[in-house]
Amino acid sequence: MKVTVLKLSLHGQLVGYLAGFQNGKNVFSFSEEFKENLSRPTLSLITHPAFPYVEKLLAEPWVRKQRLYPTLSNLLPEGALRELITQRLKVHIDNEFHLLSYLGNDLPGALIAEPMEPELVPDYILAPYGKVKAVLFDKVQLNNKFSLAGVQMKFSMTEKDGRYNLSDNNILGDWIIKTPSTKHRDVPVNEYTAMRLAQLVGVNIPEVKLVQLSKLDNLPPINLPDEELAFAIKRFDRDDGRRVHMEDFAQVLVKYPHEKYNSANYEQIGRIIYRFSGNGLVDIQQFSKRLLVNILLANGDAHLKNWSLIYADKITPRLSPAYDILTTSVYIEEEKQFALNLGKTKDWYSVSLAHFQSWAKSAGIPWRTIQSHLDDVMDKARSLWPNAMKELPMNEAHKLQLKEHWKLLHKDFRI
Ligand SMILES: Nc1ncnc2c1ncn2[C@@H]1O[C@H](COP(=O)(O)OP(=O)(O)O)[C@@H](O)[C@H]1O
Numbered sequence: 001m002k003v004t005v006l007k008l009s010l011h012g013q014l015v016g017y018l019a020g021f022q023n024g025k026n027v028f029s030f031s032e033e034f035k036e037n038l039s040r041p042t043l044s045l046i047t048h049p050a051f052p053y054v055e056k057l058l059a060e061p062w063v064r065k066q067r068l069y070p071t072l073s074n075l076l077p078e079g080a081l082r083e084l085i086t087q088r089l090k091v092h093i094d095n096e097f098h099l100l101s102y103l104g105n106d107l108p109g110a111l112i113a114e115p116m117e118p119e120l121v122p123d124y125i126l127a128p129y130g131k132v133k134a135v136l137f138d139k140v141q142l143n144n145k146f147s148l149a150g151v152q153m154k155f156s157m158t159e160k161d162g163r164y165n166l167s168d169n170n171i172l173g174d175w176i177i178k179t180p181s182t183k184h185r186d187v188p189v190n191e192y193t194a195m196r197l198a199q200l201v202g203v204n205i206p207e208v209k210l211v212q213l214s215k216l217d218n219l220p221p222i223n224l225p226d227e228e229l230a231f232a233i234k235r236f237d238r239d240d241g242r243r244v245h246m247e248d249f250a251q252v253l254v255k256y257p258h259e260k261y262n263s264a265n266y267e268q269i270g271r272i273i274y275r276f277s278g279n280g281l282v283d284i285q286q287f288s289k290r291l292l293v294n295i296l297l298a299n300g301d302a303h304l305k306n307w308s309l310i311y312a313d314k315i316t317p318r319l320s321p322a323y324d325i326l327t328t329s330v331y332i333e334e335e336k337q338f339a340l341n342l343g344k345t346k347d348w349y350s351v352s353l354a355h356f357q358s359w360a361k362s363a364g365i366p367w368r369t370i371q372s373h374l375d376d377v378m379d380k381a382r383s384l385w386p387n388a389m390k391e392l393p394m395n396e397a398h399k400l401q402l403k404e405h406w407k408l409l410h411k412d413f414r415i
């Protein structure tokens with residue numbers, strides 16, 4: 001049987017080897033140097049030396065049948081973007097090993113995956129499998145490579161003098177451009193408005209902009225609606241051409257993208273942030289504010305992949321800046337729930353401060369360190385949002401719907 005091997009590295013250090021077999025099986029083995037290095041860069045919180053059972057986890061190879069292990073699978077696009085890339089590559093949409101081999105030079109975060117010359121593959125990687133032959137990855141060269149996770153159509157671009165260009169193979173893009181949707185009306189102005197409102201009440205966000213579609217160069221052929229603007233957000237996993245590592249909470253909790261709504265709750269995320277972050281208190285306060293803001297803005301999409309840890313010093317996790325906050329209720333008929341359980345509820349219109357108190361208690365966070373931050377969000381939302389809305393570019397019908405949503409909230413959160 002033929003096998004292709006990828007070498008995975010992080011900040012110039014060898015992490016390990018991923019072997020992809022013809023029949024879809026794939027095996028990831030950590031290198032000795034990675035396992036033994038106690039000041040190694042963090043690939044995932046689960047590989048951090050302080051994480052419970054880490055040695056056992058690194059000792060055994062990670063074997064999967066079709067999909068890649070969640071740590072890697074979550075680096076790949078879902079939805080329309082995956083369709084677009086696999087069609088252009090002429091491979092099956094589920095062939096994750098091929099996708100990773102192809103996209104490995106511009107993944108989210110700082111991991112790099114490179115196809116290896118067969119003669120450089122260490123013997124011990126393939127020895128357990130008997131008669132296998134390493135072969136070189138058969139690379140189709142397409143221009144304009146990029147890998148971004150998520151569902152929406154989006155591109156990693158570089159900016160120069162107000163124009164945005166799809167980054168070519170050797171240059172890392174530092175803006176994510178989300179083009180407008182043919183399915184839902186005015187998403188870019190919705191996301192821009194929601195992110196700005198979130199910022200006004202203390203949510204930490206990257207630089208965001210609205211960009212004329214006529215300023216985007218070298219886009220692949222995609223269907224666009226009759227709208228003029230795209231949403232642009234500065235990448236926090238890129239810094240002046242350098243990669244900064246990050247991972248989302250599907251990776252942290254070792255879940256697949258399709259499990260993003262149903263396999264965890266906000267208590268679990270909170271507990272992890274509070275315990276492992278380099279500044280647990282500040283990050284959990286920020287997390288609690290964002291939970292409330294998502295309720296106020298009727299964002300039903302704050303699932304596992306919309307929360308990330310960032311490793312700015314290569315080792316220590318911190319909560320990343322916020323992204324993908326928008327008023328989803330204007331697109332989903334009768335939407336009444338947020339994405340994951342908080343104090344055992346998902347219901348926008350019954351959730352109250354008491355649920356947050358119960359959330360803090362079961363996540364092991366002192367309530368007094370949280371309460372004043374939630375009060376502060378409410379004070380600012382009530383005093384700033386009604387006027388700010390007048391200036392922000394959200395579709396007028398959507399603004400009205402958002403204001404209707406405010407009236408229905410529990411009195412603790414009514415605006
Ligand atoms: N500003 C950013 N910097 C770095 N990575 C980002 C940023 N915004 C989003 N991402 C990454 O890209 C993925 C998709 O972006 P997101 O805004 O969530 O789009 P979608 O609507 O498709 O879910 C996210 O899950 C996250 O990994």
Ligand SMILES: [Mg+2]
Pocket residue numbers: 150151305306324
């Ligand atoms: Mg998302």
